[in-house]
Amino acid sequence: MTIGPIDWKVTASDGEARSGILRTRRSVIETPVFMPVGTQGAVKGIRFEWLEDELDARIILGNTYHLFLRPGVETIRRLGGLHKFTSWNRSFLTDSGGFQVFSLTDLRKLTEDGVEFRSHLDGSKQFLSPEVSMDIQAALGSEIVMVFDECPPGDAGFDATRTSLEMTARWAARSRARFDELQKTGAEMGHLAADGLSGDQALFGIVQGAGHLDLRRQSLDRTVEIGFDGYAIGGLSVGEEKSVMYEVLDFIAPKMPADAPRYLMGVGTPEDLLEAVNCGVDMFDCVIPTRNGRTGSAFTSRGKLNIRNAKFAADDGPLDTDCPCSVCRRYSLGYLRHLYQAGEMNASIMISHHNVAFFLDTMKRAREAIASSTFQTFRKGFLEKLKENDADGV
Amino acid sequence: MTIGPIDWKVTASDGEARSGILRTRRSVIETPVFMPVGTQGAVKGIRFEWLEDELDARIILGNTYHLFLRPGVETIRRLGGLHKFTSWNRSFLTDSGGFQVFSLTDLRKLTEDGVEFRSHLDGSKQFLSPEVSMDIQAALGSEIVMVFDECPPGDAGFDATRTSLEMTARWAARSRARFDELQKTGAEMGHLAADGLSGDQALFGIVQGAGHLDLRRQSLDRTVEIGFDGYAIGGLSVGEEKSVMYEVLDFIAPKMPADAPRYLMGVGTPEDLLEAVNCGVDMFDCVIPTRNGRTGSAFTSRGKLNIRNAKFAADDGPLDTDCPCSVCRRYSLGYLRHLYQAGEMNASIMISHHNVAFFLDTMKRAREAIASSTFQTFRKGFLEKLKENDADGV
Numbered sequence: 001m002t003i004g005p006i007d008w009k010v011t012a013s014d015g016e017a018r019s020g021i022l023r024t025r026r027s028v029i030e031t032p033v034f035m036p037v038g039t040q041g042a043v044k045g046i047r048f049e050w051l052e053d054e055l056d057a058r059i060i061l062g063n064t065y066h067l068f069l070r071p072g073v074e075t076i077r078r079l080g081g082l083h084k085f086t087s088w089n090r091s092f093l094t095d096s097g098g099f100q101v102f103s104l105t106d107l108r109k110l111t112e113d114g115v116e117f118r119s120h121l122d123g124s125k126q127f128l129s130p131e132v133s134m135d136i137q138a139a140l141g142s143e144i145v146m147v148f149d150e151c152p153p154g155d156a157g158f159d160a161t162r163t164s165l166e167m168t169a170r171w172a173a174r175s176r177a178r179f180d181e182l183q184k185t186g187a188e189m190g191h192l193a194a195d196g197l198s199g200d201q202a203l204f205g206i207v208q209g210a211g212h213l214d215l216r217r218q219s220l221d222r223t224v225e226i227g228f229d230g231y232a233i234g235g236l237s238v239g240e241e242k243s244v245m246y247e248v249l250d251f252i253a254p255k256m257p258a259d260a261p262r263y264l265m266g267v268g269t270p271e272d273l274l275e276a277v278n279c280g281v282d283m284f285d286c287v288i289p290t291r292n293g294r295t296g297s298a299f300t301s302r303g304k305l306n307i308r309n310a311k312f313a314a315d316d317g318p319l320d321t322d323c324p325c326s327v328c329r330r331y332s333l334g335y336l337r338h339l340y341q342a343g344e345m346n347a348s349i350m351i352s353h354h355n356v357a358f359f360l361d362t363m364k365r366a367r368e369a370i371a372s373s374t375f376q377t378f379r380k381g382f383l384e385k386l387k388e389n390d391a392d393g394v
Numbered sequence: 395m396t397i398g399p400i401d402w403k404v405t406a407s408d409g410e411a412r413s414g415i416l417r418t419r420r421s422v423i424e425t426p427v428f429m430p431v432g433t434q435g436a437v438k439g440i441r442f443e444w445l446e447d448e449l450d451a452r453i454i455l456g457n458t459y460h461l462f463l464r465p466g467v468e469t470i471r472r473l474g475g476l477h478k479f480t481s482w483n484r485s486f487l488t489d490s491g492g493f494q495v496f497s498l499t500d501l502r503k504l505t506e507d508g509v510e511f512r513s514h515l516d517g518s519k520q521f522l523s524p525e526v527s528m529d530i531q532a533a534l535g536s537e538i539v540m541v542f543d544e545c546p547p548g549d550a551g552f553d554a555t556r557t558s559l560e561m562t563a564r565w566a567a568r569s570r571a572r573f574d575e576l577q578k579t580g581a582e583m584g585h586l587a588a589d590g591l592s593g594d595q596a597l598f599g600i601v602q603g604a605g606h607l608d609l610r611r612q613s614l615d616r617t618v619e620i621g622f623d624g625y626a627i628g629g630l631s632v633g634e635e636k637s638v639m640y641e642v643l644d645f646i647a648p649k650m651p652a653d654a655p656r657y658l659m660g661v662g663t664p665e666d667l668l669e670a671v672n673c674g675v676d677m678f679d680c681v682i683p684t685r686n687g688r689t690g691s692a693f694t695s696r697g698k699l700n701i702r703n704a705k706f707a708a709d710d711g712p713l714d715t716d717c718p719c720s721v722c723r724r725y726s727l728g729y730l731r732h733l734y735q736a737g738e739m740n741a742s743i744m745i746s747h748h749n750v751a752f753f754l755d756t757m758k759r760a761r762e763a764i765a766s767s768t769f770q771t772f773r774k775g776f777l778e779k780l781k782e783n784d785a786d787g788v
Contacts, residue, residue, distance in 0.1 A: 042733055042740040049720065071707065071732040078708045079728050087724050313465065314472045326443065330481050334473050338465040339436055345739055346436040 005202040014375040016280035019367045024143040025194035027090040029058040031282040034359040039063045041086045045352040059091035065100035081141030081189025092142035096133045102151040130174035138182040141190025147175035149206045154239035161210045169222040202229035211244040232263040253279035293352025303389030312337045325357035399596040408769040410674035413761045418537040419588035421484040423452040425676040428753045433457045435480045438684045439746040453485035459494035475535035475583025488536035490527045496545040524568035532576040535584025541569035543600045548633035555604045563616040596623035605638040626657040647673035687746025697783030706731045719751035
């Protein structure tokens with residue numbers, strides 16, 4: 001048996017849902033796991049001390065596109081890679097930059113070689129390709145690197161999607177080749193000796209295919225053929241109907257290699273996470289806990305609540321009576337609403353904190369339910385309870 | 395000896411400078427002390443957990459004007475006063491609202507009775523007077539209440555200043571009367587039995603008189619004649635020359651009652667604090683650590699630095715090599731600069747945190763120097779070192 005960069009083992013399963021332990025060179029991660037997003041090298045509004053001590057996040061995301069443009073790869077390299085630069089010494093997963101570049105519809109020019117685009121910051125001409133993305137992610141030194149893929153729009157037709165996933169497959173092979181080269185030459189900034197692991201980065205492939213199940217199947221086969229340390233599902237939650245996302249998950253997730261982690265990119269709400277876990281997905285990331293935190297929207301076990309609602313003005317209860325986080329243990333709805341209405345950033349800080357706590361706790365509860373073979377009961381009860389606030393007209 | 399609401403004792407002195415212990419019903423405060431400002435019931439960007447655990451702030455400010463307008467006194471009363479509302483269970487000092495109202499030059503109408511003004515939030519007509527201010531501060535339930543005073547502009551002439559301080563003296567007497575009534579009737583929300591203390595609020599008088607030393611003297615005499623638990627110097631750092639402020643401090647502080655705490659309102663820079671301590675001042679508040687933190691300006695033992703400076707881009711050193719705070723122990727200039735340039739609120743959060751730590755630490759070092767009779771040496775060395783960054787052209 002060869003020693004790999006990561007090690008992932010199933011510890012329990014319940015239907016398609018499974019729990020596991022993912023070991024990277026920098027942390028031990030229980031799956032299913034939600035990864036908070038640190039786009040620019042920080043989780044917005046939440047200091048690393050909270051993420052480590054109370055929230056106990058074991059892995060967070062960094063965004064290649066953003067970090068490439070600012071502060072730039074050379075600065076990060078000079079400061080010793082993303083871990084030293086940010087001081088986050090647990091695991092990082094970095095995306096490839098592809099998703100962001102393909103969101104800049106008017107600013108890009110796509111060729112077989114890669115994508116030319118203009119920076120949203122200063123309009124400067126930039127170029128990303130599988131090779132450039134691997135180079136950047138090596139300089140960042142993240143534990144998990146994503147291949148550079150093309151992301152078609154959620155409503156892409158069959159032919160456009162097929163053409164796109166052919167490109168994605170060729171780019172995946174180029175990503176793999178450059179990545180392997182970089183690991184050999186030691187150009188990677190995050191290398192770390194770890195018991196039973198190679199100390200290198202891990203590389204995940206990405207399955208595309210939009211809402212077309214047969215194309216998803218093709219994309220999966222071609223990705224597995226190349227071979228990766230883990231497999232991601234891309235191109236969901238990009239504008240398509242919820243039912244399409246669930247259909248794709250239900251179809252593709254169980255067909256993904258059973259012995260490698262499965263990662264659903266950029267998804268989603270607590271409901272989405274549980275539905276995907278139910279299909280056998282292990283890893284998630286999404287900006288909504290922090291983005292919604294900044295706009296005063298809290299995720300709770302009874303559904304979302306909007307802190308601006310006047311009915312909370314003199315409410316001395318917490319955001320979520322079932323939540324054990326430091327915000328819910330201490331601060332009242334009335335106080336948080338006041339801070340939000342007064343434009344105090346402490347409102348964003350604390351609601352974001354609670355939201356991340358809620359997402360992490362939801363995954364913890366899912367893991368426990370899988371371990372005790374009660375996942376279906378847990379899932380139904382959880383989804384039912386989420387509707388309570390809706391019924392209250394919050 | 396009657397039991398008072400607070401107890402203050404000198405523990406050491408060095409020239410005019412003195413250190414002491416101020417006991418309130420909710421905390422023990424070593425003086426000289428810097429009080430972080432929590433204008434709207436929160437110190438901007440810094441969660442109470444940090445203020446309690448690492449920074450160990452024993453007293454913070456709340457602003458009557460802001461809290462009166464939003465969330466409003468009735469909401470705070472319904473939620474049990476400022477401590478219960480915010481969850482801050484150490485001491486609060488509340489200002490009277492006067493300073494803010496008198497900053498609204500175009501929005502106010504002044505009579506003997508009080509001040510009519512328009513809310514900066516919604517233009518609604520509002521009224522503050524000595525009685526209303528005492529009523530609000532009783533509802534807030536702060537440990538230290540400030541009298542409602544008139545604040546003339548820093549460049550007010552002799553006659554205008556004299557007229558103003560006569561009003562301030564009459565208002566101080568009215569504040570005292572209403573305050574005493576409120577303590578008797580138990581209308582106050584913060585009452586708390588405490589060993590050797592009355593459990594009531596304390597009331598501080600305010601000395602005005604702008605830059606006119608004889609008027610300062612008159613104002614002091616009239617304030618002491620009424621009698622308060624502590625005495626504040628108002629109307630400094632409001633646009634006058636630094637030299638005028640230092641002259642007033644040098645003249646008036648040593649004449650203030652020796653057995654009560656002396657509080658310099660709304661001041662100032664680290665230099666200002668040390669100069670005032672040197673004149674015998676014990677308490678300070680100022681928004682600059684957090685306001686400057688939000689604009690990327692850090693106070694350090696070598697002077698101010700601007701995090702936007704390009705020379706910090708790849709600097710792996712801390713904001714201040716001499717600072718033991720959690721930000722300086724962990725985060726580099728390069729990282730903080732990146733966060734600031736990227737518009738991440740974590741930059742504001744962490745630079746504000748460091749700045750407050752620096753102010754609190756400076757006061758701690760002043761106390762230690764006074765205790766060991768080395769205050770002059772400390773002060774000179776401290777002020778000298780502050781010039782280093784200036785010399786570097788930072």
